[in-house]
Structures are given as structure tokens and as C-alpha cells.
């Protein structure tokens with residue numbers, strides 16, 4: 155082999171030997187960064203157009219590069235592209251193919267640019283798209299939750315604290331709690347997107363360039379708000395990926411909590427919901443089983459998504475300015491997290507859309523477990539003028555009485571109640587019913603059906 159073919163054609167000028175096979179294996183990123191092909195070619199096209207506009211590249215070369223890059227993109231999209239590990243990464247794979255297609259002009263594309271600003275640009279474009287995708291997926295999920303909330307704005311169910319029956323709430327209210335969570339997630343993806351929307355291209359290797367480039371032109375062409383203002387920071391910043399992963403982790407945590415509720419609610423012991431066949435699986439041995447596998451897998455996704463965030467933090471900590479090859483380890487984590495977040499959001503949306511709440515089981519559960527004890531205490535405060543602490547005590551005595559006789563609060567007789575506190579009147583029974591209980595909770599953000607409907611309307615307007 156001659157010196158030229160043994161060493162890397164892109165950077166091998168000063169090298170006599172080709173890399174060891176192990177070196178190639180640890181160094182190459184093409185196995186995963188080929189997912190950045192479209193962004194890489196978009197970035198190169200913007201760069202070439204700017205170079206031509208600035209007179210750094212002839213318009214003939216620029217045109218050849220433009221055409222050639224489009225050909226490369228169509229080859230990659232058609233699956234007709236032979237990626238080479240010897241060419242390390244997507245940037246050099248694209249450039250080498252461009253050279254094969256258009257010849258010498260391809261070598262002029264890398265003027266006033268480095269793979270350091272190139273990869274930072276490509277990856278930002280990719281993560282930016284993921285923010286948009288997450289927002290769209292979450293909006294669809296919110297719409298599914300709104301449909302559930304609207305249908306069941308006045309269905310009663312037990313509200314829990316410590317997973318013990320606490321007070322009756324409405325089904326719609328419970329659904330709307332998740333609407334708030336996923337709404338905040340959308341806000342986080344929006345915020346991250348807005349902050350990451352600065353263009354690193356033109357920072358070159360780390361110091362900027364002596365060529366008279368126009369960074370505003372490339373930033374605008376690629377849909378960025380502005381060029382990144384410090385070249386050292388531009389090539390070494392991965393905050394955008396970390397912010398995306400942080401937003402994804404919080405979102406995955408919300409999904410996991412909801413998934414856990416669906417697992418519990420769909421059990422034979424609860425029977426609060428029925429999941430559709432489309433989002434359940436059977437058991438190969440127990441014919442009666444219908445398992446909430448999608449919910450369980452969604453519950454688990456937080457592990458790899460938060461794992462990705464911790465992995466990237468660990469890569470980035472302690473890295474001196476500017477670029478270090480460590481940063482190549484950013485992509486697989488983000489790719490994996492984004493793939494699984496997308497799946498989890500879509501699966502949750504499908505499950506919510508399809509699931510049927512078991513209204514009777516919800517209502518029966520809502521009425522059990524002394525769920526209206528607080529309503530009774532509130533009645534004693536309002537109607538009998540007791541201080542709340544005393545009312546709490548009287549109610550506790552009544553709960554004890556009911557519990558000892560295996561009954562619920564509305565099953566006590568008026569006489570039994572009056573034996574505990576003489577001021578109790580027959581109209582106390584009005585507040586012991588679960589529908590009256592939820593209807594009374596009219597405070598803003600409370601569980602009353604009217605409040606739930608108002609929140610559904612607000613969200614519908616927000617999404618419109």
C-alpha cells in the first residue's frame with residue numbers, strides 16, 4: 155500500500171500508518187451518527203450557499219456541491235449508501251461520496267468549517283426536531299385525556315393519599331391532573347427548544363475563522379434564531395442535549411406514574427378501567443389473563459431515559475474547553491432516549507384513547523372507605539358551629555362506630571349519630587353522598603364537575 159491509501163484520506167497527510175483495527179472500532183461513530191445524515195447535508199448546503207454568496211467559493215463549485223449533496227441524500231434515503239467505518243463518521247462519509255460524485259469541488263466544502271462546528275450543528279438540528287416531535291406527541295396525549303375528562307366530568311371515584319381512600323373526586327378531575335403534568339412537559343420542551351436555537355456553524359474548530367463568512371446567513375438558512383456568540387462555547391456546548399434529556403426524564407416520570415395507576419386500576423382487585431385488547435397482551439399459560447404490558451413498559455422507560463441523562467452529564471463533567479472526542483458519546487444516549495420517549499408517549503395516547511372507565515366500580519369504591527368523613531366534619535363546622543378540631547374528633551368517633559359495626563357512614567342511623575353529638579340533624583345525610591361531596595368542591599381547581607368542565611374548556615382553547 156502506498157502511504158496515501160494506508161492512512162485516512164481526510165486527515166492522513168501526516169500519517170504513515172493506517173489506524174489499528176481496534177482504533178478504528180473505538181473511533182468510528184458512523185454506526186450511529188448516520189442518523190444525522192439529513193441534518194448534516196442540510197448544514198452543508200447552507201454552508202456552501204453562504205461560501206458562494208461571500209465569494210469564498212465559485213458559484214460553479216457551489217452548484218456542483220449543491221447538486222451532489224442532494225444526490226447523496228437521496229442515496230442515503232433510498233438505503234443505497236455504503237457507509238464506511240474507515241471514514242469514521244457521517245461527516246466524512248458524506249464528503250467522500252460527494253468527492254466520488256463531483257470530484258475536486260467537494261474538497262472545497264470544508265473551507266471555514268470543522269467537524270466540530272459541523273457535528274454541533276447537526277446534532278442541534280436533530281434534537282430540535284425531537285423537541286417538536288415530543289410536543290406534538292404530548293398534545294395528542296392531552297387531547298385523549300381531555301376526551302376522557304369530558305366524558306367523565308361527573309363520574310365519582312375515590313381520591314387517594316398514601317393509596318388509602320381519602321375523599322371522592324371525579325374521574326375528569328383525575329384525568330385533568332395528568333393534562334397539567336403533560337402540559338408542563340410541553341412547556342419544558344418549548345423552553346429547551348428556544349434556548350438551543352442558536353447556530354454553532356462557523357465557529358470552525360474552536361476559534362472561528364479568517365474567511366469572511368456570514369454566520370447570520372447560515373443561522374437563518376437553518377432556522378436558527380441567531381449564531382452562537384462564542385466559538386469555544388459553540389463547539390463544546392451540549393447543554394441542549396442535556397436539557398432535552400432533562401425534559402424527557404421528567405416527562406418519562408409522569409408517564410411512569412400514570413402507567414402505574416393504569417396497572418393498578420386494570421387489576422381484578424380494582425377494576426376501575428378496562429384496557430383495550432389493542433393495548434394488552436395475553437399469557438401463554440394462563441388463559442384468563444389480560445396483561446397491561448404497554449403500561450408496564452411505559453412505567454419502565456424512565457430507567458433508560460434518566461440513565462441517558464446521567465450518562466451524558468457524566469461524559470460532560472470535567473471536559474476542558476473546547477471539543478474533546480468524549481463528546482461523540484452524546485449521540486447514542488439521546489437517540490435511545492428519544493426513540494423510547496416517542497414510543498412511550500404514543501403508546502400512552504393509544505391506551506388512554508381506547509380505555510373504558512368502569513363507572514359503577516369507580517362509584518362503589520368512591521362510596522366506601524369513609525370517603526365523605528371530611529364532608530361530615532365540614533358539616534359540623536358549618537351547620538353546628540363546631541371548631542374544626544372538635545368536628546374532626548366527633549367525626550372520628552362516628553367512623554369508629556361505623557367501622558366496628560361493619561357499615562359505612564351513610565348507613566348509621568340519625569339516632570346513633572345524635573348519641574355522639576346532639577346537634578346532628580337529618581340533613582347531614584345530604585353531604586354523606588359522594589355526588590354531593592364532589593359537587594360541593596367548587597374552589598378553583600377543585601374536583602366539582604363544573605370546575606372540571608371549565609378546565610377542559612380552557613385546555614381545548616389553549617390547544618386550538
Ligand code: ARG
Nearest residue numbers: 183243269270273477481482
Ligand atoms: N464524530 C465526531 C463526534 O461525533 C465528529 C466530530 C469530530 N471532531 C474531531 N475533531 N475529531 O463528535
